[in-house]
Amino acid sequence: MVPVPDRSRTQLLITIGRRLVEGLLTAWAAVSLTFFSLRLAAGDPTYNLLSQGLATAQQAEELRQALGLDAPLWLQYLRFLRDLMQGDLGLSLYTSRPVGTIIAEQFRFTIGLALAGLAFALLVGFTLGIAAAWWEPRLVGRSATFITNLSTSLPVAFTGILVLFLALHLSMLASLPGLNTGLILPAIVLGITSAGPIGRVVQASLKESLESPYILAAHARGLREDARMLWHAFRPALPPVISLTALEAAYLFSGTVVTETVFARPGLGRLLVKSILEGDYPIAQGLVVLAAIFYTFSQLSADLAAIMLDPRTRRSA
Amino acid sequence: MIRIWAGRIAWIWIGCLVLIAITAPLLAPHNPRTPIGEPITAPGKMAVLGTDALGRDLLSRLIFGARYSFTSTLAATLITVGLGLSLSLLATTYGGIADRLLVGLANTGLAIPGLLLAMLLVAAVGPGLPTVILAVGLGGSPGFIRLSRSILNSYIHEGYVDAAKAMGAGHARIAIYHLIPNAFPQLLALSTTHYAWAFLGTTTLTFLGLAGDPALPEWGAMLDAGRTYLVQAPALSLLPGILISLTVLAIHQIGEGFQSS
Numbered sequence: 001m002v003p004v005p006d007r008s009r010t011q012l013l014i015t016i017g018r019r020l021v022e023g024l025l026t027a028w029a030a031v032s033l034t035f036f037s038l039r040l041a042a043g044d045p046t047y048n049l050l051s052q053g054l055a056t057a058q059q060a061e062e063l064r065q066a067l068g069l070d071a072p073l074w075l076q077y078l079r080f081l082r083d084l085m086q087g088d089l090g091l092s093l094y095t096s097r098p099v100g101t102i103i104a105e106q107f108r109f110t111i112g113l114a115l116a117g118l119a120f121a122l123l124v125g126f127t128l129g130i131a132a133a134w135w136e137p138r139l140v141g142r143s144a145t146f147i148t149n150l151s152t153s154l155p156v157a158f159t160g161i162l163v164l165f166l167a168l169h170l171s172m173l174a175s176l177p178g179l180n181t182g183l184i185l186p187a188i189v190l191g192i193t194s195a196g197p198i199g200r201v202v203q204a205s206l207k208e209s210l211e212s213p214y215i216l217a218a219h220a221r222g223l224r225e226d227a228r229m230l231w232h233a234f235r236p237a238l239p240p241v242i243s244l245t246a247l248e249a250a251y252l253f254s255g256t257v258v259t260e261t262v263f264a265r266p267g268l269g270r271l272l273v274k275s276i277l278e279g280d281y282p283i284a285q286g287l288v289v290l291a292a293i294f295y296t297f298s299q300l301s302a303d304l305a306a307i308m309l310d311p312r313t314r315r316s317a
Numbered sequence: 318m319i320r321i322w323a324g325r326i327a328w329i330w331i332g333c334l335v336l337i338a339i340t341a342p343l344l345a346p347h348n349p350r351t352p353i354g355e356p357i358t359a360p361g362k363m364a365v366l367g368t369d370a371l372g373r374d375l376l377s378r379l380i381f382g383a384r385y386s387f388t389s390t391l392a393a394t395l396i397t398v399g400l401g402l403s404l405s406l407l408a409t410t411y412g413g414i415a416d417r418l419l420v421g422l423a424n425t426g427l428a429i430p431g432l433l434l435a436m437l438l439v440a441a442v443g444p445g446l447p448t449v450i451l452a453v454g455l456g457g458s459p460g461f462i463r464l465s466r467s468i469l470n471s472y473i474h475e476g477y478v479d480a481a482k483a484m485g486a487g488h489a490r491i492a493i494y495h496l497i498p499n500a501f502p503q504l505l506a507l508s509t510t511h512y513a514w515a516f517l518g519t520t521t522l523t524f525l526g527l528a529g530d531p532a533l534p535e536w537g538a539m540l541d542a543g544r545t546y547l548v549q550a551p552a553l554s555l556l557p558g559i560l561i562s563l564t565v566l567a568i569h570q571i572g573e574g575f576q577s578s
Contacts, residue, residue, distance in 0.1 A: 026424060026425060026428050027428065029421070029424075029425035029428070030425050030426075030428035030429055033425055033426070033429070034429070034437060037437060037438065037441055038437065038440065038441045040441075149566075149569065150566065152569070153513070153562055153565040153566040153569055154562050154565075155517050155520055155521060155524075155537075155540075155558070155561055155562065155565070156521070157520070157521060157524040157537070157540055157541070157558070158540065158558030158559075158561060158562055161540065161544050161547070161554050161555065161558055162555070162558065164544075164547060165547050165551055165555065168547055168548060250430060251430045253430065253433065254430045254431075254432035254433050254436075257432070257436070257525065258521060258524065258525065261524075261525060262544065272436065273436075273525050273526070273527075275440070276436060276439055276440040276444070276527065277444060277526065277527070279440075279443065281440055281441070284436075284437065284440040285437075285440075288429060288433055288436075288437050291429065291430065291433055292428050292429045295428050295429065295430065296428050
């Protein structure tokens, strides 16, 4: 008997390969967008140093040569791409230290905050979303929907200040010496904003799943409305939730910018704001480039996870 | 029932704020930029809500803040909608390469979170309120382009568009007489959602000090300026924060109204 060629497997590989190429192209395009928008709009970054009296004309000229800014733009672009491939993000304008090193130093502060924030967002988002879909017409469901909507309307800066304010008052009531904000409060603040969108997608996806024929069939088979039923409805509802979570994970970075400012924490967000205000563009460029690459690959892995989880998505694209 | 009332309250809230923003110089008891007395005073006769860290009247600053916040966010939204809508109209009516190019461009822009894209532009041009407006406007465009294109795309294959084409209607005619009127409710809801986003984005950037001017009576900047005095005068940062949140909530509510109508 001639073995039947496994067509679904090749199809799967083709889908994955196409997504990989797409991801790489998007990352490259985003990196280029960052490079050109900064270079074209910012003009000569050494001008800033000159006008602030931080460098003489000759020093500025030397810096331009050292940074390779005297070369034509296309050559600078090629050099930038080449350096990026080697993990070299250039030098800070002010301290002349490698941008990669500066970012690496601050990375550990932000990754802890981001992971804790994401964990909180998932916990709250899933709870709210499931509650909103499961008890939909009832008060519990309606209040869950309301809280979901509210959390997307609150600016991170305000929730941060509100949480800080409450913590200050509570700690005064308990007459605690000094306020230890630790990781928990910033993580809550960071997570609340992402909990809203996650909750909304969990709700929508689960609701759609609950109204589908296979749930009706499960009812007909006598499955009660309990945890097993929830899981039955929940698994097919997961792929959109996973891809949104990947999106939110990448967006958390812009949230950390504000959270770190409010709680006066060190980290990548603080670094970004500081470098923008100081005009230290290589650092800002490095951070945005890394964010774009991170975003593209988190999207990519989410899509791949969805392909693995849900056979229906394999056929499309 | 609740939804109807929530929508009405939202419209009333926004209407009042717009009125306040327009008549700010008449309503505000003091100049928002000059000190009127001691710094950080409790609410009293001279300053109804007290004074800020530089002795300026908080109420006057909040009133003028409505003006600054509304105009800057509206300008940012106009940039997003104007740019996004014209590009997606061009892409849908011409189709083919133009369409694919625009989708590629929007996807590239979306690879950088909107707020970061905005911050990148501020990094390039330098801090300032006009920069913040432009940055938020451009930062929101990729998302708007992607969604408005998919809305318009669902109408381009309608029978009446084909009929108009058969009668020799040009791209502009199809866009103005067929696509926009039919897609109008959805486009309006989308623009409202983006307005809420622009409100959050603008106030976030000004909160981070990217407007450059710390004396600016704008809600985001005030949220930042007041947070050092959370113990002595919590109203300084809580009030602008509450105003921003309620306004964004109201805009979302109005957007939902458009969506369901």
